[in-house]
Amino acid sequence: MTIFSEIASEPLFHAYSQGDTLVVPKLDRLARSVPDARDIADSLVARGVRLAVGSSVYDPGDPMGKMFFNILATFAEFKADLIRMRTREGMAIARAKGKLRGKQPKLSGKQQKELRRMHDTGTYSISDLAELFSVSRPTVYRTLARQVSTVDERDQGSGSRFGVVTSR
Numbered sequence: 001m002t003i004f005s006e007i008a009s010e011p012l013f014h015a016y017s018q019g020d021t022l023v024v025p026k027l028d029r030l031a032r033s034v035p036d037a038r039d040i041a042d043s044l045v046a047r048g049v050r051l052a053v054g055s056s057v058y059d060p061g062d063p064m065g066k067m068f069f070n071i072l073a074t075f076a077e078f079k080a081d082l083i084r085m086r087t088r089e090g091m092a093i094a095r096a097k098g099k100l101r102g103k104q105p106k107l108s109g110k111q112q113k114e115l116r117r118m119h120d121t122g123t124y125s126i127s128d129l130a131e132l133f134s135v136s137r138p139t140v141y142r143t144l145a146r147q148v149s150t151v152d153e154r155d156q157g158s159g160s161r162f163g164v165v166t167s168r
Helices: 034-047 063-096 109-121 126-133 137-155
Strands: 002-004 021-024 050-053 056-058
Touching: 034 050, 034 063, 056 063, 109 126, 109 137, 126 137
Parallel strands: 002 021, 021 050
Antiparallel strands: 050 056
C-alpha cells in the first residue's frame, strides 16, 4: 500500500502500518526542519514503514539511508530558509520604495467620510450602513474605528475621548 500526502499530518501517520510506503514528492513537503524530519523518520522506522522521496525509496533505519536522509533534510531546510530570507528582503525593499501597501480599504476616502457622517446622525444602524455601502458589518466597524483613531491623532490632547472633531 502506498500513502501519499503533500503535507505530513498527524492523522496520516496513524493511517499506515508495517510494509507500507510513505511517498512524498520532496522532503521539504514532509518536514520543516532537520529535527522534525529525524523524528518522522524514527516514527517510520518504528512502524516498519518505508519512505519514498521522489522516485527513490530510502530506509531511514539503515546507516547509509539515515545519512542520506539527513543530508536531504539539511538541504531541504536550507532551501526553505533561503526562500524565507529572500522573501523578507524583497518585502523590505518594496516597503522602502513604497510599493508594499497591504490590502486597500474597500471604501474610498469620500465613502468613509459619508459613512461616518451617516453613522453620526444616529438614523442608520450598522446593518443599514453595511447594506447601503455593499460591505460587511465588520468593514463598517473597522472604518468607524479607523476614523476615530485618525480623529484622535488630529485632536492630540484636546481632551476628546470620543473622536469628536471640533471646529478650530
